[in-house]
Amino acid sequence: MAVKKLGAQTVKFQNPPSIIATATVVGPVEGKGPLRNYFDLILGDFKFQEKSWEKAEKKMLKEAVEMAVKKSGVPSDKIEYFIAGDLLNQIISASFAARELGYPFLGIYGACSTVAEGLGIGAMLVDGGYADNIVVGTSSHFCSAERQYRFPLELGNQRPPTAQRTVTGAGAAVISTKNQNPRITYVTTGKVIDMGAVDPNDMGSAMAPAAVDTIVMHLEDSKRTPEDYDLIVTGDLASVGKDIAQKLMLQKGIDVSNKYTDCGLLIYSPEQDVHAGGSGCACAAVVTFGYIFNEMQKGRYNKILLVATGALMNSTIVQQGETIPCIAHAVALENL
Amino acid sequence: MAVKKLGAQTVKFQNPPSIIATATVVGPVEGKGPLRNYFDLILGDFKFQEKSWEKAEKKMLKEAVEMAVKKSGVPSDKIEYFIAGDLLNQIISASFAARELGYPFLGIYGACSTVAEGLGIGAMLVDGGYADNIVVGTSSHFCSAERQYRFPLELGNQRPPTAQRTVTGAGAAVISTKNQNPRITYVTTGKVIDMGAVDPNDMGSAMAPAAVDTIVMHLEDSKRTPEDYDLIVTGDLASVGKDIAQKLMLQKGIDVSNKYTDCGLLIYSPEQDVHAGGSGCACAAVVTFGYIFNEMQKGRYNKILLVATGALMNSTIVQQGETIPCIAHAVALENL
Numbered sequence: 001m002a003v004k005k006l007g008a009q010t011v012k013f014q015n016p017p018s019i020i021a022t023a024t025v026v027g028p029v030e031g032k033g034p035l036r037n038y039f040d041l042i043l044g045d046f047k048f049q050e051k052s053w054e055k056a057e058k059k060m061l062k063e064a065v066e067m068a069v070k071k072s073g074v075p076s077d078k079i080e081y082f083i084a085g086d087l088l089n090q091i092i093s094a095s096f097a098a099r100e101l102g103y104p105f106l107g108i109y110g111a112c113s114t115v116a117e118g119l120g121i122g123a124m125l126v127d128g129g130y131a132d133n134i135v136v137g138t139s140s141h142f143c144s145a146e147r148q149y150r151f152p153l154e155l156g157n158q159r160p161p162t163a164q165r166t167v168t169g170a171g172a173a174v175i176s177t178k179n180q181n182p183r184i185t186y187v188t189t190g191k192v193i194d195m196g197a198v199d200p201n202d203m204g205s206a207m208a209p210a211a212v213d214t215i216v217m218h219l220e221d222s223k224r225t226p227e228d229y230d231l232i233v234t235g236d237l238a239s240v241g242k243d244i245a246q247k248l249m250l251q252k253g254i255d256v257s258n259k260y261t262d263c264g265l266l267i268y269s270p271e272q273d274v275h276a277g278g279s280g281c282a283c284a285a286v287v288t289f290g291y292i293f294n295e296m297q298k299g300r301y302n303k304i305l306l307v308a309t310g311a312l313m314n315s316t317i318v319q320q321g322e323t324i325p326c327i328a329h330a331v332a333l334e335n336l
Numbered sequence: 337m338a339v340k341k342l343g344a345q346t347v348k349f350q351n352p353p354s355i356i357a358t359a360t361v362v363g364p365v366e367g368k369g370p371l372r373n374y375f376d377l378i379l380g381d382f383k384f385q386e387k388s389w390e391k392a393e394k395k396m397l398k399e400a401v402e403m404a405v406k407k408s409g410v411p412s413d414k415i416e417y418f419i420a421g422d423l424l425n426q427i428i429s430a431s432f433a434a435r436e437l438g439y440p441f442l443g444i445y446g447a448c449s450t451v452a453e454g455l456g457i458g459a460m461l462v463d464g465g466y467a468d469n470i471v472v473g474t475s476s477h478f479c480s481a482e483r484q485y486r487f488p489l490e491l492g493n494q495r496p497p498t499a500q501r502t503v504t505g506a507g508a509a510v511i512s513t514k515n516q517n518p519r520i521t522y523v524t525t526g527k528v529i530d531m532g533a534v535d536p537n538d539m540g541s542a543m544a545p546a547a548v549d550t551i552v553m554h555l556e557d558s559k560r561t562p563e564d565y566d567l568i569v570t571g572d573l574a575s576v577g578k579d580i581a582q583k584l585m586l587q588k589g590i591d592v593s594n595k596y597t598d599c600g601l602l603i604y605s606p607e608q609d610v611h612a613g614g615s616g617c618a619c620a621a622v623v624t625f626g627y628i629f630n631e632m633q634k635g636r637y638n639k640i641l642l643v644a645t646g647a648l649m650n651s652t653i654v655q656q657g658e659t660i661p662c663i664a665h666a667v668a669l670e671n672l
Contacts, residue, residue, distance in 0.1 A: 005416065085445065095648035095663075099530050104527055327443075
């Protein structure tokens with residue numbers, strides 16, 4: 001068996017890579033939410049001085065990456081890979097940001113699980129001896145996502161209570177061989193799970209089984225229990241999906257009730273009228289790189305299991321009658 | 337500097353991973369081309385007993401992966417990662433194939449460079465001690481790509497002579513720690529290069545500078561020369577892009593004229609009336625995993641530099657007036 005592999009789906013790092021810096025940009029709605037003090041840049045509107053939402057999204061990602069690299073103190077020419085993806089067709093936010101940033105680029109796609117997929121691949125490349133410094137990033141934008149996945153905003157469609165709001169924002173992190181906390185200690189790569197959900201306005205229900213599958217595999221492979229973590233954070237199941245995930249785990253004898261939360265619930269307050277909560281690649285990214293990273297640096301949390309979830313459909317295939325395949329990747333973040 | 341890193345963009349493996357098996361599926365047009373005897377399965381039509389082109393594409397990818405795994409002799413439950421991507425929005429071919437295959441899944445996006453991105457990440461995960469056996473795959477389909485990127489086929493639009501035909505097909509390879517040839521010895525990850533091209537019917541011209549940039553970086557980083565290779569194969573520049581790439585290299589003092597070819601030229605014969613040649617994720621994949629892999633096994637070629645190229649735009653951003661960012665990743669394949 002490969003020396004760094006544990007069980008079926010988990011990697012344990014021999015020299016756990018560090019997250020040495022993070023940065024976040026969020027839109028105006030997220031900037032009024034309960035985590036507002038954790039974000040580096042809050043936009044006043046959805047355009048960010050650009051002519052389209054797509055261009056604004058790309059600019060947010062580029063800004064987040066540049067801020068994270070600047071904070072890390074790593075000279076820009078020492079960043080060896082930019083690993084990124086987003087929700088837009090052909091991950092244009094990531095590709096166009098990569099064009100301006102100039103780093104060697106690995107494009108990834110995991111829908112809203114992208115942040116965990118990126119941290120996982122990034123940590124493997126750093127621990128594997130392929131790079132000393134890598135920047136990982138992802139983004140999403142409420143307006144560009146709505147028109148691509150659902151309806152143009154101009155239609156003014158009403159959204160059902162199970163719908164989640166795509167977070168407008170971008171997050172980036174620099175992963176490094178430098179000897180500092182927090183570290184990436186374990187990565188559990190998810191399988192695609194599809195329980196037959198078909199409603200693109202209820203992604204939480206669709207994704208919950210994938211989150212549970214990955215959490216169960218992580219605990220089994222690593223021989224850990226929920227007690228080994230200060231907090232297990234899924235993202236982005238929001239209120240509907242989080243309840244389902246918690247019940248499914250309890251059915252498997254895993255009680256996480258006192259230490260389980262979800263990025264889609266943390267990012268907005270109930271008063272903000274966003275229905276079930278947040279979603280989008282930026283949801284788990286800005287909560288992790290804003291709130292969690294900062295609280296880990298302060299020592300409030302020392303062991304976090306991030307389980308980012310993604311729904312892997314597109315509108316064409318849903319119109320062809322397909323159900324929605326989902327995935328979740330887990331990353332353990334620890335102060336050692 | 338990271339122990340396996342050479343120069344700015346290249347990795348040299350300490351224990352070069354093997355490609356122990358490959359498999360290819362192609363459509364009816366590719367099945368009449370000059371490489372027809374190298375493919376495992378040639379389809380009689382574009383639907384593959386499915387109800388849509390998208391579902392047919394997914395089925396091709398799944399079949400290619402299953403055949404490659406079967407040929408490799410690795411039990412299915414010992415495949416530790418499925419790394420795949422494709423051209424369709426939200427890489428649905430890869431995600432839906434992953435749902436049916438059941439392997440832990442890492443979705444990637446590099447447009448037509450996907451095969452090299454997948455081989456690169458896969459080899460890093462195997463050499464890095466994270467897995468013993470990984471399957472990498474990619475696919476494309478003429479009909480699904482045309483309607484997504486250009487015009488519905490039903491319109492019967494005329495295509496200009498610079499246009500390339502998206503290859504209908506899928507290719508997969510099993511990367512392993514097993515001690516056999518051919519090996520993946522070097523990987524050079526590309527930067528995004530954009531020379532201002534805007535014509536989605538002339539991708540070869542747009543991508544040529546990215547191919548040249550990556551070849552130059554590979555030679556510089558590895559301190560190799562074209563003489564170190566039996567063949568340098570770009571994919572998929574086709575006739576227009578290949579000529580530009582060759583001229584650009586000559587301007588930089590690199591003469592590859594006697595050992596340079598392109599997957600987009602190899603896959604069709606001039607009599608097939610496909611204009612400039614082939615393109616699509618499957619183009620470089622089926623040429624590499626069909627023709628090149630087989631000729632390496634026979635010993636006709638022993639050192640190949642594969643430089644897969646991708647154009648990273650989507651139709652929305654082209655309509656917003658953006659130029660086309662391109663990328664190329666290089667993978668050295670060697671019989672040691």
